Amino acid sequence: MKNIADIAKIAGVSKSTVSRYLNNGSVSIKTKQKLDKIIQENDYQPNQFAQSLRAHRTNMIGAIIPRMNSYAVDETIKGVKSVCNDLNYRLLLNYTNLDVELEIDALETFYRSKVDGIILMATEITQRHLEVINKINVPVIIVGQEHKDLHCIIHDDFHAGYLVGDAIGTKGYKDVQFFGVTESDIAVGIHRKEGLIAGLSTHGITPHISHTSFNYKEAMIDVASELQMHTHYDAVVGATDSIALAVHKFTSEHKNQLKDQLIVGFGGDPVTEIVSPSISTVIYHFEQAGEVSMNKLNQMIQQQHIETRITIDVTLSFKR
Secondary structure (H helix, E strand, O other), X not given: OOXXXXXXXXXXXXHHHXXXXXXXXXXXXXXXXXXXXXXXXXXXXXXXXXXXXXXXXXXXXXXXXXXXXXXXXXXXXXXXXXXXXXXXXXXXXXXXXXXXXXXXXXXXXXXXXXOOEEEEOOOOOOHHHHHHHHHHOOOEEEEOOOOOOXXXXXXXXXXXXXXXXXXXXXXXXXXXXXXXXXXXXXXXXHHHHHHHHHHHHXXXXXXXXXXXXXXXXXXXXXXXXXXXXXXXXXXXXXXXXXXXXXHHHHHHHOOOOOOOOEEEEEEOXXXXXXXXXXXXXXXXXXXXXXXXXXHHHHHHHOOOOOOOEEEEOEEEXXXX
């Protein structure tokens, strides 16, 4: 007996297209006519239980985002939205301003709104997150953070840090300052930092480490405080492009007091190329992560098995 995958293969279309057709979704007239014929010829009978489950769907996806005016968030959501369009889902956004309590509230709000699935760009994964995700019984996929009990799309932050550390050492820089973030953020606060330390260590370099904020204005205060006291660094690394841009602004305004410094960030924000001198960065493929996360979430909604962890690699972009 033919299944939905067989029908899709015969028709030369995706399973999601066949699913939309079976549920009276949006497909072209040409595709509908083709599927009408194939299903009749193969005497295909849709799974009645699966159809009853689909009948209760809203075709709405909830995305929980931590920041506005963020290149990483914008690109990730762009990828999510493009796949939503392809699969005939409507996308709802909930902005949390890096507040864990608002993330918890957003999960519960989307559950009450009966979304089919949730994409969570979390600041961190706490026990509260786990409790709510298990309670609401809605497919949830995490983007940018990792947890062993959840489905996650992550960037290779350790590798990103290692690439930067190795490149800095290879180019002969010795005095390195790193502005990191709190370790409550495992991806940026731990993995990215540990990768940098490992890369630098292959060249016998130990960086000086300070903590700051994801917020540009707050980072400016910490950057100014550190670099006013210590002017000898020849390479300064920000855990994000936003932090690196704060470093760039301070050093541009205090050229006479500081050495000529290499400034490095993480993320691939186009602004790093606009400023002069440009900032070296690690390119993160955020749009791809968004596309993968939505495709995988759709598979979860269709009750298909997916990998627990998918890693998106990064690309180093050094200016000098």
